[in-house]
Amino acid sequence: MRSLDENLISHIPPFRKLERVDIREILDAATPKRFSAGQAIFEEHEPAERFFLLLDGHVRVIRTTASGDQVIARHIVSGELMGIASAIGRTTYPASAVAIDDCLVLFWPTSLWKTFVEKYDGFATETYKTVGERISEANNHILELATQQVEQRVARALLRLAIQSSRITDEGMEIDFPLTRQNISEMTGTTLYTVSRLLSAWEKQGIVNSGRKKVIVTEMNKLKTLADLDPMADS
Amino acid sequence: MRSLDENLISHIPPFRKLERVDIREILDAATPKRFSAGQAIFEEHEPAERFFLLLDGHVRVIRTTASGDQVIARHIVSGELMGIASAIGRTTYPASAVAIDDCLVLFWPTSLWKTFVEKYDGFATETYKTVGERISEANNHILELATQQVEQRVARALLRLAIQSSRITDEGMEIDFPLTRQNISEMTGTTLYTVSRLLSAWEKQGIVNSGRKKVIVTEMNKLKTLADLDPMADS
DNA sequence: GGGGAAGTTTGTGCTAGAACAACCTATTCG
DNA sequence: CGAATAGGTTGTTCTAGCACAAACTTCCCC
Numbered sequence: 035m036r037s038l039d040e041n042l043i044s045h046i047p048p049f050r051k052l053e054r055v056d057i058r059e060i061l062d063a064a065t066p067k068r069f070s071a072g073q074a075i076f077e078e079h080e081p082a083e084r085f086f087l088l089l090d091g092h093v094r095v096i097r098t099t100a101s102g103d104q105v106i107a108r109h110i111v112s113g114e115l116m117g118i119a120s121a122i123g124r125t126t127y128p129a130s131a132v133a134i135d136d137c138l139v140l141f142w143p144t145s146l147w148k149t150f151v152e153k154y155d156g157f158a159t160e161t162y163k164t165v166g167e168r169i170s171e172a173n174n175h176i177l178e179l180a181t182q183q184v185e186q187r188v189a190r191a192l193l194r195l196a197i198q199s200s201r202i203t204d205e206g207m208e209i210d211f212p213l214t215r216q217n218i219s220e221m222t223g224t225t226l227y228t229v230s231r232l233l234s235a236w237e238k239q240g241i242v243n244s245g246r247k248k249v250i251v252t253e254m255n256k257l258k259t260l261a262d263l264d265p266m267a268d269s
Numbered sequence: 270m271r272s273l274d275e276n277l278i279s280h281i282p283p284f285r286k287l288e289r290v291d292i293r294e295i296l297d298a299a300t301p302k303r304f305s306a307g308q309a310i311f312e313e314h315e316p317a318e319r320f321f322l323l324l325d326g327h328v329r330v331i332r333t334t335a336s337g338d339q340v341i342a343r344h345i346v347s348g349e350l351m352g353i354a355s356a357i358g359r360t361t362y363p364a365s366a367v368a369i370d371d372c373l374v375l376f377w378p379t380s381l382w383k384t385f386v387e388k389y390d391g392f393a394t395e396t397y398k399t400v401g402e403r404i405s406e407a408n409n410h411i412l413e414l415a416t417q418q419v420e421q422r423v424a425r426a427l428l429r430l431a432i433q434s435s436r437i438t439d440e441g442m443e444i445d446f447p448l449t450r451q452n453i454s455e456m457t458g459t460t461l462y463t464v465s466r467l468l469s470a471w472e473k474q475g476i477v478n479s480g481r482k483k484v485i486v487t488e489m490n491k492l493k494t495l496a497d498l499d500p501m502a503d504s
Numbered sequence: 505g506g507g508g509a510a511g512t513t514t515g516t517g518c519t520a521g522a523a524c525a526a527c528c529t530a531t532t533c534g
Numbered sequence: 535c536g537a538a539t540a541g542g543t544t545g546t547t548c549t550a551g552c553a554c555a556a557a558c559t560t561c562c563c564c
Contacts, residue, residue, distance in 0.1 A: 097408065097412055099412055099416050100497075101416070103415075103416040105411065105412050105415045105416065107408060107411070119401075121397065122397050122398070122400050122401030122404060123394060123397050123398030123400075123401045124401050124405075128404070128405055128408060129408070159358060160358075162356065162357050162358050163357070163358030165357050165358075165400065165404075166354075166357030166358045166359050168404070169357060169363070169400075169403070169404055169407065170359075170363055172404065172407040172408060172411060173332065173342060173363060173364070173407060175411050176340065176342070176407060176410050176411055176414065177332055177334055177340050179411065179414035179415060179458060180338075180340045180414060180457075180458030181334050181336070181338040181340065181458070183550080183551095184550075184551065185550095214510090214511065214512090215511075215512065215513095216511080222415075223414060223415030223416070224551075224552085225551075225552060225553080226511090226512085227512095227513085227514085227551085227552075227553085227554095228550090228551060228552075230511095230512060230513060230514085231513085231514080231551095233512095234512095234513070234514085245512095245560090246510090246511060246512070246559080246560055246561075247510095247511075262335075418520080418521095419520075419521065420520095449540090449541065449542085450541075450542065450543095451541080459521075459522085460521075460522060460523080461541090461542085462521085462522075462523080462524095462542095462543085462544085463520090463521060463522075465542060465543060465544085466521095466543085466544080468542095469542095469543070469544085479542095480530090480542090481529080481530060481531085481540090481541060481542070482540095482541075
């Protein structure tokens, strides 16, 4: 097997501060793997035997309730770590990860986590920062669900996706992975019908431009207004 | 000033595995402080200059939206660490902490965090486990807000409080700190009116027994049924 | 190229729960 | 002690958004 190119990961935050030899070691311990669209990378409740780095593609992190409802916790884009349950003293994955499109990942056995943290300077700090950011995100999500209207929540979700993972076209910012009304509803705690109505309305107002599994934000500013809009603002 | 007794913290998870000398060192570096009911221990957005250990009392962790709504993120009971933003690479507190009743806390300057993690074996593991638990809690909260009815959410919130922080009386499990309808609504993303109606209904069914700033769960099992109840179960 | 399947739109109820208002009761403190 | 205040209850109204149904569109693949 060919060995992996060092440039693959040298620019990614947790590894950025490392020496070339360290990166070499880390890559030599990694296993690369491809997942095709729709495949599960790991499943909720499964023992967390590996942690992953997404090199290419998009991944959805999903939780399912006892009654079968799904909630999309977050989206992972290339360059992000995932399945780092071990970092926070968990022995099982807290959610499932599913490849949205074709993905390329590297993974390591969880047993190496401790080594990475101890041996590679900056790795711990950077990954704990990631953990911190995810906590913040989760807390913001709670705040939104508890206090905002559906319209604002959907606006914010799209805004975040446009910023996090879109390509710029002549129409606007196109979210660069397939995204259905159903998916959006699972991110925002609403129904696919309501999302469809919102998108239709926004389309008429020229804020978005959407199609089958596709959303293009044409007017970021208008969407921002919707997202920030205080529900009481017109009183 | 009298030095603090080692038994104060020797049984608390992050310190449990430590030697007496280490505990001595840690205590000598700690500052004890009392807060009276209603006082803020730290505020959201403030630079995270200290981390705290709650020795006695109850603390509410609160986030506030731009539009002024409050959400109660969690309750801290004695023996828990709080303000550990530094653990996760944050420089400001992500939420405010308010003393519910009279509290006794120890605190250390954030600069010592790194020392604690490096020097005291088991401290890092235990605190990261705590962080992990809080992430799980947050994610569960999201799942609940996104998929469950208000009644279930309130039932679960009370159940959790009863388990986490109650004293057993002859009437049942009494939540051992003052808790208003408003507080409950801020934990569950609803209104104080709806909570009041639910509690009234439950009182009639003999599930709870509540009064001003007071809730006693008399029938845990019935409350559990309400909490687990699938909204579709009767179809 | 035609028949699914998957995704989307839109119409029509309908209801959980928010909003507001009014009143009541316990506590606190000058 | 008595007024002020904080907390609680309950009635009424109203609407955001869910539920369900039905038809339409796009894509895929045999």
